[in-house]
Amino acid sequence: MEAAAMKINMQGKSILEVGIAGDEKPSGSYKFFGKGNRWTTFDKEEKWQPNIVGDITKAPLADNKFDMVIMTQALEHIWNYKDALKEIYRITSDYALIDCPFKYAFHQDNLRVEEDWKNWDDYHRLTPAGMNKALEEAGFEKIDIIFSEINTLAICRKNKHS
Numbered sequence: 001m002e003a004a005a006m007k008i009n010m011q012g013k014s015i016l017e018v019g020i021a022g023d024e025k026p027s028g029s030y031k032f033f034g035k036g037n038r039w040t041t042f043d044k045e046e047k048w049q050p051n052i053v054g055d056i057t058k059a060p061l062a063d064n065k066f067d068m069v070i071m072t073q074a075l076e077h078i079w080n081y082k083d084a085l086k087e088i089y090r091i092t093s094d095y096a097l098i099d100c101p102f103k104y105a106f107h108q109d110n111l112r113v114e115e116d117w118k119n120w121d122d123y124h125r126l127t128p129a130g131m132n133k134a135l136e137e138a139g140f141e142k143i144d145i146i147f148s149e150i151n152t153l154a155i156c157r158k159n160k161h162s
Helices: 002-007 028-033 081-091 128-138
Strands: 014-018 038-043 066-071 092-101 142-147 151-157
Touching: 002 028, 002 142, 002 151, 014 028, 014 081, 028 066, 066 081, 081 092, 081 128, 092 128, 128 142, 128 151
Parallel strands: 014 038, 014 066, 066 092
Antiparallel strands: 092 151, 142 151
């Protein structure tokens, strides 16, 4: 996340953080991008107290509503993740910052008590090539992938900028 923050200078912008779940408040993303920006949170679960409750695959938000959309450690929990990426493309006017685990244990939200793994919502791992292809299919034109054995992070721009 720090590498992404160094590449993107966001001040006085509107930012949407998708998938806040049980993250500390403020989240790690906020620590890198929140100061000096208008910060909005979005999650499907009301219990996490996001600013907006909804399904990111059908986001109840206007086109180009936010300057940047951040979704970290959530993509692997969305069955129709390609629909989520298309919606993120639609609602951002400029940047998206999206990551997905690569070599990371199959996991469930540690605040849920669920013993039957068939009910868990951890579905995907994306390679750099897989992430890049999915983001291109969603419409992003400029994609910078930062890959580690643990995580695939993408910094995306909606339009080509010179």
